[in-house]
Amino acid sequence: xxxxxxxxxxxxxxxxxxxxxxxxxxxxxxxxxxxxxxxxxxxxxxxxxxxxxxxxxxxxxxxxxxxxxxxxxxxxxxxxxxxxxxxxxxxxxxxxxxxxxxxxxxxxxxxxxxxxxxxxxxxxxxxxxxxxxxxxxxxxxxxxxxxxxxxxxxxxxxxxxxxxxxxxxxxxxxxxxxxxxxxxxxxxxxxxxxxxxxxxxxxxxxxxxxxxxxxxxxxxxxxxxxxxxxxxxxxxxxxxxxxxxxxxxxxxxxxxxxxxxxxxxxxxxxxxxxxxxxxxxxxxxxxxxxxxxxxxx
Amino acid sequence: xxxxxxxxxxxxxxxxxxxxxxxxxxxxxxxxxxxxxxxxxxxxxxxxxxxxxxxxxxxxxxxxxxxxxxxxxxxxxxxxxxxxxxxxxxxxxxxxxxxxxxxxxxxxxxxxxxxxxxxxxxxxxxxxxxxxxxxxxxxxxxxxxxxxxxxxxxxxxxxxxxxxxxxxxxxxxxxxxxxxxxxxxxxxxxxxxxxxxxxxxxxxxxxxxxxxxxxxxxxxxxxxxxxxxxxxxxxxxxxxxxxxxxxxxxxxxxxxxxxxxxxxxxxxxxxxxxxxxxxxxxxxxxxxxxxxxxxxxxxxxxxx
Numbered sequence: 001x002x003x004x005x006x007x008x009x010x011x012x013x014x015x016x017x018x019x020x021x022x023x024x025x026x027x028x029x030x031x032x033x034x035x036x037x038x039x040x041x042x043x044x045x046x047x048x049x050x051x052x053x054x055x056x057x058x059x060x061x062x063x064x065x066x067x068x069x070x071x072x073x074x075x076x077x078x079x080x081x082x083x084x085x086x087x088x089x090x091x092x093x094x095x096x097x098x099x100x101x102x103x104x105x106x107x108x109x110x111x112x113x114x115x116x117x118x119x120x121x122x123x124x125x126x127x128x129x130x131x132x133x134x135x136x137x138x139x140x141x142x143x144x145x146x147x148x149x150x151x152x153x154x155x156x157x158x159x160x161x162x163x164x165x166x167x168x169x170x171x172x173x174x175x176x177x178x179x180x181x182x183x184x185x186x187x188x189x190x191x192x193x194x195x196x197x198x199x200x201x202x203x204x205x206x207x208x209x210x211x212x213x214x215x216x217x218x219x220x221x222x223x224x225x226x227x228x229x230x231x232x233x234x235x236x237x238x239x240x241x242x243x244x245x246x247x248x249x250x251x252x253x254x255x256x257x258x259x260x261x262x263x264x265x266x267x268x269x270x271x272x273x274x275x276x277x278x279x280x281x282x283x284x285x286x287x288x289x290x291x292x293x294x295x296x297x
Numbered sequence: 298x299x300x301x302x303x304x305x306x307x308x309x310x311x312x313x314x315x316x317x318x319x320x321x322x323x324x325x326x327x328x329x330x331x332x333x334x335x336x337x338x339x340x341x342x343x344x345x346x347x348x349x350x351x352x353x354x355x356x357x358x359x360x361x362x363x364x365x366x367x368x369x370x371x372x373x374x375x376x377x378x379x380x381x382x383x384x385x386x387x388x389x390x391x392x393x394x395x396x397x398x399x400x401x402x403x404x405x406x407x408x409x410x411x412x413x414x415x416x417x418x419x420x421x422x423x424x425x426x427x428x429x430x431x432x433x434x435x436x437x438x439x440x441x442x443x444x445x446x447x448x449x450x451x452x453x454x455x456x457x458x459x460x461x462x463x464x465x466x467x468x469x470x471x472x473x474x475x476x477x478x479x480x481x482x483x484x485x486x487x488x489x490x491x492x493x494x495x496x497x498x499x500x501x502x503x504x505x506x507x508x509x510x511x512x513x514x515x516x517x518x519x520x521x522x523x524x525x526x527x528x529x530x531x532x533x534x535x536x537x538x539x540x541x542x543x544x545x546x547x548x549x550x551x552x553x554x555x556x557x558x559x560x561x562x563x564x565x566x567x568x569x570x571x572x573x574x575x576x577x578x579x580x581x582x583x584x585x586x587x588x589x590x591x592x593x594x595x596x597x598x599x600x601x
Contacts, residue, residue, distance in 0.1 A: 013497070034412075037413055040416075040475060042416060042419065045423075102331075105327060109327055109328065110328030113324045119321045125328070128332070129328075134585070135340060135585070136532060136581045138536050138560070138577045138584075139343050139578060139580075139581040141577060142346070142564045142574050143339035143342035144335060147342070167331060232426050232539045247426075248426040251426050252426060255430055267430055271424070278422040282415050282418075285418075286418065286483055290487030
């Protein structure tokens with residue numbers, strides 16, 4: 001997508017580029033748009049970097065001054081330790097990875113049944129999963145909260161445990177159907193061949209299907225981690241204990257009680273990790289997100 | 298005869314077992330359990346709850362339609378519904394053309410497109426809560442606020458932003474657009490790679506200018522994804538919560554109270570879970586009707 005070496009024509013042709021309006025207009029739009037994208041994309045982050053190491057006074061008096069009057073690098077370790085940003089980031093990562101594992105486990109095994117094993121009752125199950133895709137999420141917010149407070153039949157409460165976030169995130173019809181569709185495209189001959197070789201269902205799953213579906217598993221894993229990292233309302237409801245809260249839930253609470261300079265360094269730290277991860281893995285990232293969009297169609 | 302029948306069913310059970318029927322059940326177990334507890338169960342429970350009085354303390358009690366009548370006569374509801382519609386409309390006006398324009402433009406830049414791509418996607422990786430807290434600071438109403446001092450260079454302002462009843466909602470939508478545009482444009486970009494480029498040649502030979510090529514060749518080819526993204530955006534904006542909740546908490550003077558904020562207040566501040574689910578069911582119903590109507594309307598467009 002990014003590095004096409006062969007020149008494939010787009011909307012604008014070589015002939016167009018000879019017309020002076022296009023010849024000078026196009027670079028002008030390009031430059032303007034570039035400035036716009038830089039201001040929108042990088043501007044707030046640079047501002048946050050500057051404010052993260054400034055004094056509270058500087059941030060409040062002259063937020064648009066290019067250079068702060070004094071640099072306070074001590075803000076960053078202070079935010080990490082005193083505001084406990086480190087601990088909250090740890091919680092966030094733990095929640096995100098747990099959600100990813102539970103989602104992948106439930107969705108791959110489920111898709112394996114529906115797509116490869118195809119029992120008689122499979123279509124009913126597929127239909128039941130598909131139906132939930134058409135219902136807006138708002139309908140189950142409150143009853144889901146009550147379910148987590150007291151699990152039916154089991155009678156236990158998941159509140160203030162990470163399970164309260166991990167398990168509901170696995171009930172994702174979208175991810176299940178994405179994986180199922182990918183499994184559907186695996187040639188049946190491969191599966192028959194493995195069966196003739198005497199592979200059991202478990203072996204078929206772990207030794208053939210999973211290795212073949214690495215790309216889609218990667219995309220779903222990535223999307224789950226991003227989704228979990230961004231989530232706010234659900235962890236706010238089910239994790240009232242501050243020691244368990246992810247950074248999203250902790251930040252607004254902490255912001256009320258800490259001084260502005262520490263607040264900004266805390267925000268900076270909260271933003272830093274996802275941004276660095278994105279910049280390092282940008283190719284996989286953008287491809288994954290684009291792929292997910294294609295699936296929506 | 299009886300013995301024969303048991304023998305026969307016994308055999309079919311063993312063949313079922315041998316052909317992996319039991320292990321299929323085991324493989325389906327996590328899916329069924331998780332969906333029962335966290336998807337199907339809550340949906341059914343939501344429908345049941347909306348006809349009950351429930352505050353988690355006293356045992357639930359059937360109350361018929363009274364939750365619905367309570368919610369529908371709540372004086373805050375018309376305001377919240379209007380605010381939600383206003384948010385959805387503004388989000389559509391701001392948030393719909395920007396990513397589309399960005400994507401069409403980036404797809405033209407073969408060599409440097411990725412740079413625009415990465416930069417415009419950056420806001421989408423900032424956790425929404427961090428972005429909102431940052432923007433709250435940007436929207437500082439004093440003359441030293443970030444936006445006010447930038448506008449001050451041009452002799453504008455100062456504006457009250459989030460403290461103003463008229464500006465609060467547009468301010469929230471502006472942040473939401475900033476956060477969402479990159480992600481949407483990536484999806485359009487992926488769709489644009491599938492556009493058949495030889496059609497541009499044909500259009501050019503027929504004398505179509507650049508603008509009409511975009512309008513008559515590019516956009517119709519990605520119409521499917523555009524229509525779906527529009528519907529998803531509408532459904533998403535009708536359920537907006539985090540932005541108004543953190544930016545303004547619904548204020549000033551309820552100018553940014555949305556339906557989801559009302560649901561939150563019913564359930565988690567008033568402890569009235571019946572009313573909260575009744576309103577959720579109503580909103581879900583409206584969204585379902587909206588999707589169906591949208592489907593039929595857009596289907597008619599695509600045939601003409």
